[in-house]
Amino acid sequence: MSDAQNTLIFTLDGGDVKISLRPDLAPNHVARIKELVGEGFYDGLTFHRVIDGFVAQGGCPDGNGMGGTGQKIKAEFNSGKHVRGACSMARAQDPNSGDCQFYICLDDVSYLDGQYTVWGEVTDGMEHVDALPKGEPPRAPGKIIKAVIAA
Structure with missing residues (x-):
């Protein structure tokens, strides 16, 4: 596949990531995220949990970290590292409970390696992720205006 077919662009208030x-x-x-992006699922959703030095978490349709699509994804633990800019799937206690929520690492959080599925990495626009309003939840959460696959 071309790079464009495997490039996800989140348009945030500050610019493209x-x-x-x-x-x-x-x-x-990756296949599930592409499917959700194609359906417009992420458009308008917020980052409901943004903790300095940790992660920016989004993708919850309810905006509170409790919602999902009901379609669970079996864990694909891998050699990906939870370093600044890594994108990984959020989940509940059950390792196979990933759904639509994800997080972007704001710093090195290597203690998560091997426990969560890394599926991507920010290559440009990390400053827009850094600029997201902080909090759990933030008073005025940042949002994904639009999500597209570059191809």
Whole structure:
């Protein structure tokens, strides 16, 4: 596949965030994210949990970290590292409970390695992720205006 077919672009209030999808690490997660993006699922959703030095979490249709699509994705633990800019799937206690929520690492959080599925990495626009309003939840959460696959 071309790079464009594996480039996710989130348009945030501050600008575009380009994410290189990693089907080599998590093919089922990447396929599901592409499917959700194609449906417009992420358009308008907020980052409901943004913690300095940790992660920016979004993708919850309810805006509170409790919602999902009801379609669980089996964990694809891999060699991806939870470093600044890594994109990984959020989940509940059950390792196979990933759905639509994800997070972008704001710093090195390597203690999450091997426990969550890394599916991509920010290649451009990390400053827009850094600028998201902080909080759990933020008073006025930042949102994904539009999500597209570059191809």
